[in-house]
Amino acid sequence: xxxxxxxxxxxxxxxxxxxxxxxxxxxxxxxxxxxxxxxxxxxxxxxxxxxxxxxxxxxxxxxxxxxxxxxxxxxxxxxxxxxxxxxxxxxxxxxxxxxxxxxxxxxxxxxxxxxxxxxxxxxxxxxxxxxxxxxxxxxxxxxxxxxxxxxxxxxxxxxxxxxxxxxxxxxxxxxxxxxxxxxxxxxxxxxxxxxxxxxxxxxxxxxxxxxxxxxxxxxxxxxxxxxxxxxxxxxxxxxxxxxxxxxxxxxxxxxxxxxxxxxxxxxxxxxxxxxxxxxxxxxxxxxxxxxxxxxxxxxxxxxxxxxxx
Amino acid sequence: xxxxxxxxxxxxxxxxxxxxxxxxxxxxxxxxxxxxxxxxxxxxxxxxxxxxxxxxxxxxxxxxxxxxxxxxxxxxxxxxxxxxxxxxxxxxxxxxxxxxxxxxxxxxxxxxxxxxxxxxxxxxxxxxxxxxxxxxxxxxxxxxxxxxxxxxxxxxxxxxxxxxxxxxxxxxxxxxxxxxxxxxxxxxxxxxxxxxxxxxxxxxxxxxxxxxxxxxxxxxxxxxxxxxxxxxxxxxxxxxxxxxxxxxxxxxxxxxxxxxxxxxxxxxxxxxxxxxxxxxxxxxxxxxxxxxxxxxxxxxxxxxxxxxxxxxxxxxxxxxxxxxxxxxxxxxxx
Numbered sequence: 001x002x003x004x005x006x007x008x009x010x011x012x013x014x015x016x017x018x019x020x021x022x023x024x025x026x027x028x029x030x031x032x033x034x035x036x037x038x039x040x041x042x043x044x045x046x047x048x049x050x051x052x053x054x055x056x057x058x059x060x061x062x063x064x065x066x067x068x069x070x071x072x073x074x075x076x077x078x079x080x081x082x083x084x085x086x087x088x089x090x091x092x093x094x095x096x097x098x099x100x101x102x103x104x105x106x107x108x109x110x111x112x113x114x115x116x117x118x119x120x121x122x123x124x125x126x127x128x129x130x131x132x133x134x135x136x137x138x139x140x141x142x143x144x145x146x147x148x149x150x151x152x153x154x155x156x157x158x159x160x161x162x163x164x165x166x167x168x169x170x171x172x173x174x175x176x177x178x179x180x181x182x183x184x185x186x187x188x189x190x191x192x193x194x195x196x197x198x199x200x201x202x203x204x205x206x207x208x209x210x211x212x213x214x215x216x217x218x219x220x221x222x223x224x225x226x227x228x229x230x231x232x233x234x235x236x237x238x239x240x241x242x243x244x245x246x247x248x249x250x251x252x253x254x255x256x257x258x259x260x261x262x263x264x265x266x267x268x269x270x271x272x273x274x275x276x277x278x279x280x281x282x283x284x285x286x287x288x289x290x291x292x293x294x295x296x297x298x299x300x301x302x303x304x305x306x307x308x309x
Numbered sequence: 310x311x312x313x314x315x316x317x318x319x320x321x322x323x324x325x326x327x328x329x330x331x332x333x334x335x336x337x338x339x340x341x342x343x344x345x346x347x348x349x350x351x352x353x354x355x356x357x358x359x360x361x362x363x364x365x366x367x368x369x370x371x372x373x374x375x376x377x378x379x380x381x382x383x384x385x386x387x388x389x390x391x392x393x394x395x396x397x398x399x400x401x402x403x404x405x406x407x408x409x410x411x412x413x414x415x416x417x418x419x420x421x422x423x424x425x426x427x428x429x430x431x432x433x434x435x436x437x438x439x440x441x442x443x444x445x446x447x448x449x450x451x452x453x454x455x456x457x458x459x460x461x462x463x464x465x466x467x468x469x470x471x472x473x474x475x476x477x478x479x480x481x482x483x484x485x486x487x488x489x490x491x492x493x494x495x496x497x498x499x500x501x502x503x504x505x506x507x508x509x510x511x512x513x514x515x516x517x518x519x520x521x522x523x524x525x526x527x528x529x530x531x532x533x534x535x536x537x538x539x540x541x542x543x544x545x546x547x548x549x550x551x552x553x554x555x556x557x558x559x560x561x562x563x564x565x566x567x568x569x570x571x572x573x574x575x576x577x578x579x580x581x582x583x584x585x586x587x588x589x590x591x592x593x594x595x596x597x598x599x600x601x602x603x604x605x606x607x608x609x610x611x612x613x614x615x616x617x618x619x620x621x622x623x624x625x626x627x628x629x630x631x632x633x634x635x636x637x638x639x640x641x642x643x
Contacts, residue, residue, distance in 0.1 A: 210409075
């Protein structure tokens with residue numbers, strides 16, 4: 001097991017290399033001179049040339065990439081073109097907001113979605129099942145920013161219960177989390193339902209019934225563990241997506257998160273900030289995947305047996 | 310044994326499956342009884358309705374798609390079809406157990422085999438035994454079916470097919486049930502393992518004084534292990550008798566005869582095996598009259614019109630065929 005974890009962590013090296021190389025190439029090939037960007041459109045050609053020389057922008061591509069990677073190995077992500085702040089500091093300031101947002105919404109999705117999915121499967125074609133299908137469909141077809149705006153209208157403008165924007169206290173997180181949960185709920189509910197339906201028809205579930213197990217015990221003890229792996233996979237994918245891509249919701253609620261940081265960076269061609277954010281996201285995705293793979297092993301002894309090899 | 314008594318009696322059972330507009334008549338007025346301590350073999354082709362009968366007794370028919378249309382299943386004086394869910398749960402696993410066809414899929418892959426055997430004991434723990442006592446019983450059961458008790462904490466994927474079936478048997482026998490239904494318990498196993506598992510089952514049956522219903526399409530197994538035999542065709546019992554009646558009796562239903570003719574023989578020199586012409590009738594559209602008549606080599610006009618009544622050939626031997634019907638002996642002797 002330890003060996004497996006070490007192996008997976010070593011995989012981070014090629015992943016970071018690949019991701020950084022791709023992003024760096026794109027930024028290099030992109031038209032526009034960063035020096036011009038930093039100095040503004042009023043700057044003289046002389047000043048631009050001088051700054052380009054200082055920043056090493058005249059060096060060949062591979063030398064530039066090598067220099068960046070040298071910094072990365074030392075843990076130095078460089079500083080933003082726009083305001084000169086250290087990229088690590090920028091990310092460190094934004095990351096907790098995004099993490100909280102993603103974690104709470106995914107928690108909400110699991111707490112609501114999984115039980116509804118299970119009930120839908122046990123009572124297939126019942127009223128609860130029908131209602132959950134329709135509700136999931138409706139929620140999934142609405143764009144997230146629109147749900148966000150509607151919630152804001154209702155709870156902040158009409159009822160004046162919750163603050164519309166900001167990230168100062170936990171109250172600020174309620175609306176964005178609800179929005180993100182609403183959007184992601186459908187997938188988890190449907191996934192839980194379909195895997196549970198599949199598991200309920202398995203022979204070993206009939207065996208459990210033949211032993212005299214009641215419905216509750218059959219579901220909780222025999223079905224749940226077997227049905228959780230696909231659900232876990234979906235939840236992990238959604239969590240990763242939320243960390244990197246909750247941009248719309250972050251901007252609707254003016255939450256200073258990682259997603260909106262990345263979008264501003266791209267808009268202003270801020271190469272170091274883009275590189276830093278993407279590499280951090282890649283590392284987070286890899287770690288989430290590792291954790292999920294380890295959870296598979298906890299759930300399923302057959303996967304555990306493969307790790308032991 | 311002091312007095313023979315019928316432990317299970319199925320009377321005029323009719324079960325239909327409803328799916329996508331079609332009605333599949335799986336069991337059509339089937340009746341039989343099992344005496345305490347004996348082993349009844351239910352023989353028949355795939356799709357004859359054997360498993361449906363077993364599931365009806367267990368109360369495990371799929372709820373949404375199946376319907377018991379009529380009949381009684383009397384077990385120890387109680388009609389199981391009238392029992393409430395909770396009552397059936399108390400009977401299942403405790404008094405009536407079932408071994409399913411495929412041991413590969415009958416065990417839960419994420420629970421240890423020990424836990425799975427223990428579960429039945431926990432569910433029917435009327436004497437409020439401690440967990441330790443129950444675990445000791447699991448160890449005892451494992452040893453009984455020839456698995457070292459040390460393997461308690463292993464998972465199903467760590468066992469071979471034959472060993473898995475032993476686990477399934479241990480699970481079924483853990484509560485010392487009165488009646489064991491074994492649905493093709495050895496079909497999924499290879500021949501050498503089949504013999505082992507069957508021998509073990511009959512030894513355990515004798516030791517525990519258990520009644521058994523053995524569902525199979527293997528006449529060899531029936532000859533060796535069963536006391537009485539029922540031939541099932543299109544959801545009906547068309548011949549019922551002791552092993553002697555079926556295997557060495559004179560009179561037979563043409564279908565049973567066909568089954569025997571399909572067996573390879575060591576004595577005759579025939580080069581090809583005989584098969585029964587045609588296929589099992591479509592259960593959504595059963596033929597009128599005797600359900601076997603389209604395939605019957607000795608079919609008569611009456612067979613197409615009327616359903617044959619059961620005829621007692623001897624006290625123990627019943628055949629449902631016009632060949633043996635009273636008052637129509639001239640047809641039978643032809």
